[in-house]
Amino acid sequence: MRIAIFGGSFDPPHKGHLQIAKIALEQLDIDYLIIVPTYLNPFKHHFAAPPTLRLRWLKKIFLYQKRVKICDFEIRQGRVTYAIETVTYIKKRFAPKKIYYIIGSDNLEKLHLWKSYKKLKKEVEFVVATRKGFKIKGDFKKLLVDIPISSTQLRQKPIKRFLPPIVANEIIRFYHS
Ligand SMILES: Nc1ncnc2c1ncn2[C@@H]1O[C@H](COP(=O)(O)OP(=O)(O)OP(=O)(O)O)[C@@H](O)[C@H]1O
Numbered sequence: 185m186r187i188a189i190f191g192g193s194f195d196p197p198h199k200g201h202l203q204i205a206k207i208a209l210e211q212l213d214i215d216y217l218i219i220v221p222t223y224l225n226p227f228k229h230h231f232a233a234p235p236t237l238r239l240r241w242l243k244k245i246f247l248y249q250k251r252v253k254i255c256d257f258e259i260r261q262g263r264v265t266y267a268i269e270t271v272t273y274i275k276k277r278f279a280p281k282k283i284y285y286i287i288g289s290d291n292l293e294k295l296h297l298w299k300s301y302k303k304l305k306k307e308v309e310f311v312v313a314t315r316k317g318f319k320i321k322g323d324f325k326k327l328l329v330d331i332p333i334s335s336t337q338l339r340q341k342p343i344k345r346f347l348p349p350i351v352a353n354e355i356i357r358f359y360h361s
């Protein structure tokens with residue numbers, strides 16, 4: 185089996201994430217895309233929406249996509265979880281032949297600081313989604329994403345057109361009422 189892992193805070197999920205998933209399924213030679221919401225990103229200090237709510241939004245969004253799995257491994261840990269732990273778990277659970285790990289280009293600058301980076305690099309092939317304002321330095325497989333939105337912007341301001349329609353109202357209610 186060949187898979188791609190797409191980890192993220194998804195606080196909230198938005199159309200940039202949807203485009204990454206769509207392009208990954210179209211362009212990477214994978215059987216499954218495994219989306220892994222964080223409990224808390226190792227480089228962040230807090231989340232706004234609780235982990236179980238972010239998990240629920242993702243499950244709703246991808247309900248009918250058979251090649252997408254939402255993995256609650258990190259959320260079940262109830263603490264900061266490192267990508268190397270998640271990869272180790274996924275290797276045991278699915279025994280994949282190939283693992284891609286998808287990140288946006290904004291995450292590239294600090295990628296070398298991820299826990300056990302050297303080991304991680306041997307276990308996975310990083311794939312980088314383009315993001316306006318963040319150049320891609322290095323030789324990575326790329327996903328050409330062009331949705332100029334971030335979760336930060338959506339926490340500050342409700343912009344419905346950038347939200348996944350099925351959960352848009354719920355998300356706006358959570359952050360803005
Ligand atoms: N619009 C986008 N274009 C390309 N990559 C993106 C985009 N939005 C998120 N990503 C990437 O998807 C992954 C998950 O993103 P995350 O959930 O942190 O969203 P975010 O919009 O970056 O959130 P925040 O503003 O809170 O940092 C990260 O690797 C991030 O770089």
Ligand SMILES: O=C(O)c1ccc[n+]([C@@H]2O[C@H](COP(=O)([O-])O)[C@@H](O)[C@H]2O)c1
Nearest residue numbers: 191192193222225226266267268298299
């Ligand atoms: O493993 C690490 O050291 C590490 C450090 C920083 C970020 N990550 C992961 O990178 C993914 C993207 O994070 P985020 O918050 O930008 O969506 C998410 O799955 C994080 O857990 C992982």
